[in-house]
Amino acid sequence: MSTTLNLKLKIWRQESPEAPGRFHEFAANDISEDMSFLEMLDVINEQLNEQGIDPIEFDHDCREGICGTCGVMINGQAHGPEKATTTCQLHMRKFSDGDEIVIEPWRANGFPVVRDLVVDRSAFDTIVQAGGYISVNTGAAPDANLMLIPKDASDAAMDAAECIGCGACVAACPNSAAQLFTSAKIEHLNLVPQGQAERWRRTENMVETMEDFFGSCTNHGECHEACPKEISLDYIAYMNRDYLKSKLKNRKLAGQG
Amino acid sequence: MTFDSAVPPGDIASMWDDHKFNTKLVNPNNKRRFEIIVVGSGLAGASAAATLSELGYKVKCFTFHDSPRRAHSIAAQGGINAAKNYKNDGDSVHRLFYDTVKGGDYRSREANVHRLAEVSVDIIDQCAAQGVPFAREYGGLLDNRSFGGAQVSRTFYARGQTGQQLLIGAYQALSRQIAEGSVEMHTRKEMLDVVVKDGRARGIVTRDLITGETEAHTAHSVVLATGGYGNVYYLSTNAMACNVTAAWRAHKRGAYFANPCYTQIHPTCIPASDEFQSKLTLMSESLRNDGRIWVPRDRDEARSAAQIPEEDRDYYLERKYPAFGNLVPRDVASRNAKTVVDEGKGVGPLKNGVYLDFAQAIGRDGVETIKEKYGNLFDMYERITGENPYESPMRIYPATHYTMGGLWVDYNLQTSIPGCYALGEANFSDHGANRLGASALMQGLADGYFVLPYTIGADLGDRLGEPLVPTDDEAFTSSIDEVKTQTQAWLDVNGTKSVDYFHRELGKLVWDYVGMERTKTGLEKALSEIPALREEFEKDVRVLGSGDNLNSSLEKVGRVADFFELGELMARDALEREESCGGHFRAEHQTDDGEAQRDDENFAHVAAWEWNGKGQVQTRHKEELVFDNVALTQRSYK
Numbered sequence: 028m029s030t031t032l033n034l035k036l037k038i039w040r041q042e043s044p045e046a047p048g049r050f051h052e053f054a055a056n057d058i059s060e061d062m063s064f065l066e067m068l069d070v071i072n073e074q075l076n077e078q079g080i081d082p083i084e085f086d087h088d089c090r091e092g093i094c095g096t097c098g099v100m101i102n103g104q105a106h107g108p109e110k111a112t113t114t115c116q117l118h119m120r121k122f123s124d125g126d127e128i129v130i131e132p133w134r135a136n137g138f139p140v141v142r143d144l145v146v147d148r149s150a151f152d153t154i155v156q157a158g159g160y161i162s163v164n165t166g167a168a169p170d171a172n173l174m175l176i177p178k179d180a181s182d183a184a185m186d187a188a189e190c191i192g193c194g195a196c197v198a199a200c201p202n203s204a205a206q207l208f209t210s211a212k213i214e215h216l217n218l219v220p221q222g223q224a225e226r227w228r229r230t231e232n233m234v235e236t237m238e239d240f241f242g243s244c245t246n247h248g249e250c251h252e253a254c255p256k257e258i259s260l261d262y263i264a265y266m267n268r269d270y271l272k273s274k275l276k277n278r279k280l281a282g283q284g
Numbered sequence: 285m286t287f288d289s290a291v292p293p294g295d296i297a298s299m300w301d302d303h304k305f306n307t308k309l310v311n312p313n314n315k316r317r318f319e320i321i322v323v324g325s326g327l328a329g330a331s332a333a334a335t336l337s338e339l340g341y342k343v344k345c346f347t348f349h350d351s352p353r354r355a356h357s358i359a360a361q362g363g364i365n366a367a368k369n370y371k372n373d374g375d376s377v378h379r380l381f382y383d384t385v386k387g388g389d390y391r392s393r394e395a396n397v398h399r400l401a402e403v404s405v406d407i408i409d410q411c412a413a414q415g416v417p418f419a420r421e422y423g424g425l426l427d428n429r430s431f432g433g434a435q436v437s438r439t440f441y442a443r444g445q446t447g448q449q450l451l452i453g454a455y456q457a458l459s460r461q462i463a464e465g466s467v468e469m470h471t472r473k474e475m476l477d478v479v480v481k482d483g484r485a486r487g488i489v490t491r492d493l494i495t496g497e498t499e500a501h502t503a504h505s506v507v508l509a510t511g512g513y514g515n516v517y518y519l520s521t522n523a524m525a526c527n528v529t530a531a532w533r534a535h536k537r538g539a540y541f542a543n544p545c546y547t548q549i550h551p552t553c554i555p556a557s558d559e560f561q562s563k564l565t566l567m568s569e570s571l572r573n574d575g576r577i578w579v580p581r582d583r584d585e586a587r588s589a590a591q592i593p594e595e596d597r598d599y600y601l602e603r604k605y606p607a608f609g610n611l612v613p614r615d616v617a618s619r620n621a622k623t624v625v626d627e628g629k630g631v632g633p634l635k636n637g638v639y640l641d642f643a644q645a646i647g648r649d650g651v652e653t654i655k656e657k658y659g660n661l662f663d664m665y666e667r668i669t670g671e672n673p674y675e676s677p678m679r680i681y682p683a684t685h686y687t688m689g690g691l692w693v694d695y696n697l698q699t700s701i702p703g704c705y706a707l708g709e710a711n712f713s714d715h716g717a718n719r720l721g722a723s724a725l726m727q728g729l730a731d732g733y734f735v736l737p738y739t740i741g742a743d744l745g746d747r748l749g750e751p752l753v754p755t756d757d758e759a760f761t762s763s764i765d766e767v768k769t770q771t772q773a774w775l776d777v778n779g780t781k782s783v784d785y786f787h788r789e790l791g792k793l794v795w796d797y798v799g800m801e802r803t804k805t806g807l808e809k810a811l812s813e814i815p816a817l818r819e820e821f822e823k824d825v826r827v828l829g830s831g832d833n834l835n836s837s838l839e840k841v842g843r844v845a846d847f848f849e850l851g852e853l854m855a856r857d858a859l860e861r862e863e864s865c866g867g868h869f870r871a872e873h874q875t876d877d878g879e880a881q882r883d884d885e886n887f888a889h890v891a892a893w894e895w896n897g898k899g900q901v902q903t904r905h906k907e908e909l910v911f912d913n914v915a916l917t918q919r920s921y922k
Contacts, residue, residue, distance in 0.1 A: 041398060042833075043833060059558060059560065061331075061557045061558065061670075062560055063562070063668075066560050066561070066562050069562055069784070070560060070562070072782075073782055073784065073785075075780075076826060076828060076837070077784045079828065080828070080829050081829045081835075082828065082829075082836070082837060084834050084835075084836060088348065088349070088354060088522040088523040088524055088525050089356060089358065089359045089522070089524075089567075090357070090524060090562060090563050091359055091523075091565050091664070092664065092667075093358055093359050093445065093447075093448055093568075094354045094356070094358050094359065095353070095354065095773070096349065096350065096354050096522060109667075110912070111663075112667060116664070116667050116668070116669070118667065122671060139832055141494060142833060142834040143832060147350070148350060148351065149350070149351065149471065150472075151463075152351050152352070152353075152459065152469075155455075155456065155459045156459045156460075156462050156463040157463065159456055159459060160414070160455070160457060160459055160460040161415045162411065162455035162460060163410070163413040163414055163457075163736070164335075164338045165331075165335040165338060165410060165457075165732075165733045166332070166406070166734075167413070168406075168409040168410045168412065168413035168414075169409065169413070170409055170411075171368075171408045171409045171411075171412035171418075171426055172368075172370060172425050172426055174412065174426050175423065175424030175425065176420055177424055178421065178424065180421045180423050181417050181418075181419075181420045181424075182417075184415070184417045185417035185442060185443060185449075187453065188417050188442075188447075188449055189445065191448070192351065192353055214710065215415065215417070216415045219412055219415055219417070221412070221414070221415045222415055222725070255727075265826065282642050
């Protein structure tokens, strides 16, 4: 019914963070084109298990492209060849019979390898902890409709908030910079009225925390190309604007707009 | 063990306020002397951990994910209900309460549901203040949409990603508390046991998924917000890691497990395409607002959807339920899909789906409007199937999606183990035998933000100065030993088949016999076949690698072992419940027109099962349900 593919896989295997890693070759035969990329890896793992070889470790969870857990480099592209698509939503019909596919973990100093294709992305959580929130204790909120938010502003915040925190932006960047992630997190809150009180503090703290882990942005735009949610580069510009403004701002006058 | 619903006396409308007044408070300065463990960081867990910490409690939060932002709450698409009545269409707390009790087919506890409806309005306020980008109208006010099972427009949404946005809101609140040092966050740690001493929960035992280390954590209270058990079916819309293990281990330590047979089959999922399928993908139910469901009248129909003229189509929901049409509750929509597919009228290459057609809506509102509402869902459908739903109708079929059953809890959300609580999908409390759309997010956040933070005081208020049980106490060390022994035992089996193989086989049994339609014969088969398969699993499973580094097969094997025991209990619960209600449909009990036939005289109760040891049949306890405020009627959506 559906056509099948025979593929040659080169997959990065690494026992632990300290151990050296290397590529292993696997033949993937009779792969249905209706499989997702991760289902193809499931099939390989079933075969390895039969052969008594440890299955390949990879991160994944929802398999619907929303949780941001999965992500590998596929032939040098973060999440593979299909635009705006996470690894779990990439389907094998995007490949051709006989293809060689190179599969690696995210490569970035800020994302150390845990095992095989699994990396540690806790630096992203640390950036959010530096100010990626609005300080409002449970119970202290006024009626939701007391605050009018222009639809355009709300939509722009939503565009930023679509970020799933997968790390593809960092993996795709030649500098391993995290500007796209950080700016999406900052501007989701900076663009709406609720976020104004902490706008400058948030921007400085998050940008400076980001710099502890990741490289500098040199405007390649690879992050946007790799982003499964197509987060716009505009947010990096907004973040840079906010950062600069913040450095010049007298915060005692922040209430005057 | 305690088994008293602890529903306070008095009028339901003022009950929650009265209860808050009558519940012991813990002085702000004393709160920091209490330590609370929260397991899970989805909507319920993250909101509870953040709120408890804001109040001053010392909180430790655990997740097996790499980050607290990953939990499966994130995948909820459609929205969250709240009785705001912003649309001025007649909504009220009482109506949301009524709709939820009715939607649950009169098998939920009135007091809990009323409280849920009351706090629903606070949730929207809280989330908007956190910066959750809910959909808005041009005037800057919040927008609403309608959802299955309701005739008012009360659902708030953020594109097709409401769960993600609400979870990020809770995650951000939690992040703030982590940064302040008042929540100690543990990622990639899986809870494998609840430690009980002198009849009380004293802490948990976890396994570090990176180092394999088994650790003990002590606390005054343990809160389980660990989600549902839909993955017992192997194929479901749940994320791959969703499991029953935390709840099940609590069950084995004395927490009653309630109504396990109440599972919800979601009507709008993408049909399976083959054996290798690892999970099913849900298309938000909100699609039913504009999509029309139909199948060809002729089972031998060979034309493509677009070529089939109107007179040869059967819009069966609109035909059978003129008042609700395509917006009937989930169980009704699902069962009707099964009926037409079983009649051989299914569509698609495997004839295992029904059409969900947007042609009329696109003609009426234009492609742009439809794209604005459902764009990301349409894109997702196309990525998975390779078909364009703007041009040809989607194919959908029901799949397991949510589990209404769960750990039994009282009005304070305390399980039958004192000091151990269950929130969100992990408990059984609010949805009865069937959950309405957009109510899962509401319940998770209600429990975490607005219920548990108050009700936990009822227990802690009396325990000031009580020391923690040290982790070198025998209660902890023996539990650690058990966990370690079991972990090693799985590695030592070294059989021939993978964990996934057994999970898949178990899933087929549970789906066939304890799925959309159950029969006495089928359930009896399940009760003999599941234990037989489990025996094979215990002898023949192969888990490679070691226990001292990242090993996902090892993580899975313990979860699948728990699914085996749960699957058996589901069948037993379904067999004992000699009626049909909501998501539990017994073929022997249906009305003349094929609807669920309840037996209120004999089954208007919660079945709460008590663990009696491995290999022993659990004991079934009953909590009678009292309906003082909603009259029991045969549900009708005609």
